[in-house]
Amino acid sequence: MCEGREREREKSIMDFNIMESSAESKEELTRNRLVRALIERKDPSSKEVDDPTIRRFLHARNFDISQASAMLLKYLKWRRTFVPNGFISASEVPNQIAQDKMFLQGSDKKGRPIAVVFGNRHFQDDLKEFKRYVVYGLDKTCARIPPEQEKFIAIGDLEGWGYSNSDIRGYLGALSILQDCYPERLGKLFIVHAPLVFMTVWKIVYPFIDNKTKKKIVFVENKMLKSTLLEEIDESQLPEIYGGQLPLVPV
Structure with a gap:
């Protein structure tokens, strides 16, 4: 009973x-x-x-x-x-592409594509071209999102980042494009190898990040790097530089 x-x-x-x-x-x-x-x-x-x-x-x-x-x-x-032509072509962002700062390959355990960005390869230059490059990269990333998903994840690698990479206008421009034009596309952002000097810039940028995006940002300690990433990404899909098996492929 x-x-x-x-x-x-x-x-x-x-x-x-x-x-x-x-x-x-x-x-x-x-x-x-x-x-x-x-x-x-x-x-x-x-x-x-x-x-x-x-x-x-x-x-x-x-x-x-x-x-x-x-x-x-x-x-x-x-x-x-x-984006009057419907897409940004590589010919519109040659200087940004030459810096080899964004890579795209592999998927996390949910099938979301993984983007890797190296902060120490970005330098303050032509703001308009950089914004076009942000759209170029986001469109490439979103095009790889499978039908059953709507988001991607990103790894922001700041190893070697210094004041020469401190581009406040560029960072705020990229943030505005992500939040205003690609809402609910970012699933999670892992910030790795962040040097202490970066926190000065972070304090300036942080107030411009909306609350939804703030909850998706994770600062990863160096000693916990591989184990933290493996919680979301299988080793077969993790870039080699973080202890995985995939080589990096530039966008």
């Missing part, structure tokens, strides 16, 4: 969870439709925007329909102006 009541209780809990999940899905679908109606009314070209994109912008604005719509419309306007 007790076992029968326990099974009935477990079934009731499961049924409730399914109903709750279904209700949340309906609510999310309703919000998606409202955002779509708003943006299509103001920008007919937004008809090409898919539902996952709308959902990401809703998540970024805590499901506030008005704020998500405004953010998405601003993004669409920016995209038409900044």
